[in-house]
Amino acid sequence: MSTDVVAGNGNQNLKLPIYMDNHATTRTDPRVLEEMLPYFSDTFGNAASRNHEFGWVAEQGVEQARESIAKLIGANTKEVIFTSGATESDNLAIKGVAEMYREKGNHIITQATEHKAVLDTCKRLEKYGFRVTYLPVQKDGRIDLEDLKRAMDDKTILVTIMTANNEIGVLQPIREIGALCHERGVLFHTDAVQAVGKVPFNVIQNNVDLASISAHKFYGPKGVGALYVRRKNPRVQLVAQIDGGGHERGMRSGTLNVPGIVGLGKAAAIATEDMAEEGKRLGALRDRLKDKIMSQLDEVYINGSMEHRLPNNLNISFAYVEGESLLMGINDIAVSSGSACTSATLEPSYVLKALGAGDDLAHSSIRFGIGRFNTEAEVDYVAQRVIETVNRLRELSPLYEMAKEGIDLTKVQWAAEPTH
């Protein structure tokens, strides 16, 4: 990728393009990469080789990583199962529990703004005779605990609700959800992908039985993740979804991705060390971005709760401006949009729709994900570019003109039927 250097605010030089899409993925931390490299060369062994030095060294790397993950989330090392990433972890947790506890019940509870790895797994189980309740979310993006209580019945075996949302960064009340599940003898799985390494996440305090983790969301490599599986109070059992050599206590066969796992471990060790301070720094940058944008533009709306939110997330709708055209205007900045035009399905974000804000605001949304390598000068540049581009596109927007004329856009008889 070509990079240009421009003068930023405060005489600092900015390198373009700026990456601010850290919910999609993060750059591998150089310290993580350094830790991984030997496992591609000198110490390339298979962690399952029990009878020579190469295997022992690889196994040692894996076990060290397991300890780092366990420490980060307050688990025991035996409770950490390595996978290829959070999609696999979600599949293993949900399908593995469904198959194991089928005799006990066939009801699963989840919620509307889950990642597709959870929603589509649940949909698959519906085809096999499971009953799934999809709880709605409130305007702030959080579920209502009363809804959850009402949805639980004597056939409920699993509740799967994410810790933090990948689009709006909203934190669900997982401690309360976990407590409720434990009270009723129901297992609780959480997709903790966006939360782990960003905000404190402890499986004991939060009453979590299964948790999905992905390395590349917190400065580790892609293609590796973990599933936390509780060993006592209660002891969770899973039916493996991949058959083979019986690796990972029989729950996930397949030769371990040793360099990846070592990278995941190092990312976890860094997070354990730096998370508290980094959270504060990213929160301050996020608020700076928000304040700059909101002080200079009218009719911008924050999607989801600001109170219960990841410190590095900002999701804003810019009324009367379509998201993809905004992305096009700020093409030296990498962010994403909930606009239909940016998705393969031509549907606007189902997460934003679930908040009930209306499809028009979903089309106008931008997600900013601030990360470890972003600077204050970058935030200032991004704010400036967004403000300029929104102003330019509003000059081009018939909706903005109509709104300024005092026309209530919700009362207009639009000529086009929704065609998709």
Add this chain to the structure above:
Amino acid sequence: MAYSDKVLDHYTNPRNVGSLDKNNPEVGTGLVGAPECGDVMKLQIKVNPKTSIIEDAKFKTFGCGSAIASSSLATEWVKGKTVDEALQIKNTEIVKELSLPPVKIHCSVLAEDAIRAAIGDWKKKQGQEKSAPVVQHANVARQA
């Protein structure tokens, strides 16, 4: 998605942005699309009543870059044409000119609809509505 140079050009330097007086009897206004679909185009034409030639055209669009480019191009193309000639403009020509990918064909359909709606509105004002083919909604089934 990679945009064609022509889409980028129209997005960066849109032609004929603005509004004409919608109460002027010589002005026809087309407003097509819907905010919840992510595209709204307003296209206006000013027609010489003696010659039926479109002397001016303006647009404003809420939509993606391809929608902005399609409507910008539409204003360029209708200018100088008679209304009957303008009615001959097909969405497929817009697709070709802007090298729109299949997922963006609906943008060109909407631009064609906007031209027809603006002409329909003008004809109505001229008391010729019987012959005005006002397109009520975008038909995404139309192919490139």
